Amino acid sequence: MQQTCHRIGFIAFGQRGQQLAETLINQLPEYGYPAAVADLRERPVVSPLFSFRCPDIPYFTDYRDLLKMPEIDTVIISTYEDTHLQIVKDAIDAGKAVYCEKPVVPTLEQAEELYRFVTSRECCFQIGLNLPNFPVALKLKELLDSGIIGKPVMIRSACDVGQNFARAFLINKFSRKRGSFITAKLTHDTDLLQHLAGSYAETVWGSGANFLWHRHGEAPMTDDTAVIAGVLHNGTMFTQTLTSCGSSYERNLHIFGTKGEILAEIHGSEIRIRYSNGQSEVIPAPNLSGGGHNGADLVTLRDFLDYVDSGERKARWPERILSSVMVPLAALEKQLVETRKWYRSVTGIRENQK
Secondary structure: OOOOOEEEEEEOOOHHHHHHHHHHHHHOOOOEEEEEEEOOOOOOOOOHHHHHHOOOOOEEOOHHHHHOOOOOOEEEEOOOHHHHHHHHHHHHHOOOEEEEOOOOOOOHHHHHHHHHHHHOOOOOEEEOOOHHHOHHHHHHHHHHHHOOOOOEEEEEEEEEOOHHHHHHHHHHHOOOOOOOHHHHHHHHHHHHHHHHHOOOEEEEEEEEEOOOOOOOOOOOOOOOEEEEEEEEOOOOEEEEEEEOOOOOOEEEEEEEEOOEEEEEEOOOOEEEEEEOOOOEEEEEOOOOOOOOHHHHHHHHHHHHHHHHHOOOOOOOOOHHHHHHHHHHHHHHHOOEEOHHHHHHHHHOOOOOOO
């Protein structure tokens, strides 16, 4: 693999865009550097670190001007999801490698359109789904694939963002209709759930409601609570909940297998295994990488840039465009959804394939 130093353009430079820029500056300087920013604001407020490290970086209010820069080879997109489809298309048509934040799109129709676009041409494309790269998630995948608890039969996944985060995030970001808190969060969690199980959702039922977070005297613009239940293609059953009234931000997984069970908090640093014979053990899973999101930002961004350097001009994990959105969107439908029919019709896989 011939590695290069990438000149990276950032399309949108709010909190998430700046987190990834600082990961690049602080932890991956040999891999590349921020070379241009496109944001609706002429001069977005940036951190002292970014101002110091990138004093002469050009700013654009139209992302298409950034895409015209021949020296930019890679772009990181962190705009709202209802803009992603067109920006991704324009960036790939301009010959750029694309890292697009989640949720990748807001609807199944756009998911299908994006999937067909990136799989019908040579390109470098990846969604920024970093939860599988949390240290606990990486160790969980290793343990499950080893068969340590036998065949998984039930996965219980629960995300509670905590009241402090919810008050600031839900009311401010969703004070007007722009996306959904359900898809913003559960895109991550249901992608992780399917990744750990090595399968995709066959049937899904979900529902949501707003119990707490909205401005006084105004109707809520998004649900703050959701419950999802379903069955994966490999037969594993699952539940996924989202709440926003706890004391802290946690993602808890409880996985039942034919030989035991696993309990883990994704933001934590250990995994507990309880075997069917009554014995138990605790397996450490510390963050050895440092950086944001328990080191997952570093691992995800580094792996993406290695993928770009590999010369593989093929979209990475394009099926996750579909699987990452179809489960949380079912919660918004508030009814039983046969996700298998849509997923298989778009990917072309047969029922007896994984």
